[in-house]
Amino acid sequence: MNRGRVWTYAALVVLGLLTGLAGGLVQAGWSTGGVPLALAGAAGLFWGGSQLTRGKGGAVAPAAGWLVAVVLLTTPRPEGDFVFGAGLGAYVYLFGGMLIAVMCATIALPAVPGAKDRDRRNHN
Template sequence: MSDRGSMLAQPLRMPPAGRVAAYVGLVVLGAVAGLAGALVQAGWFPGGLLLALVGAGGLFVGGARALDTRAGAVAPAAGWMISVILCTAGRPEGDFLFGVGGGSYLFLLGGMALAVICATIGLGRQPGGDGVRLGK
């Protein structure tokens, strides 16, 4: 059995082209999460808002953990913000995707706060090597 742990617990190791593709994929996932959250948060107000924010936060943290960089959290956050800002823009007919209620503002500000928190908090790296564990 390997002493390094499960392969699923390790960060992704990939060539530079694969890393760029992963960042682009995270931007697209962030945009989809922002659009889905914009629709869900108003539909089921208290639960939908929590679901949208937990989903966005999970995507931000998951991107950071998967790529083992802070940029892994910034990429989906950028996609999320772009899609949410585009959803807040009014159309010429006067239609809006977001309502005027407090839930929309909580979604916007809460999602932005989650993006900043997930992008700035360190990943909490563990030291490597054989002599770092107690009892060895």
């Protein structure tokens, strides 16, 4: 794996962390439009990552970052506070984000065949 690809996946993980954090704050802060907006942001990142890398890893990398951020936001703080409440919106965001991540990783496009693949097919 080349350095550019490693940096791309690392950037996608960091973007997933930031998207999970922002989504956690938005879904709780806006009463009616927060959950759809947070899920749309996550879906855009997951699908965009899969399109950027032309593979499932492009959806899995930001989803992993998103999941880490969401799990950290669900743990109680020493003061007893939660970022996620026990409301329906928080559960829709958690399970909806996981479902979107699985969907984007499942329907990711295969990598574009390179010159080596074309030469191999022509010789067979």
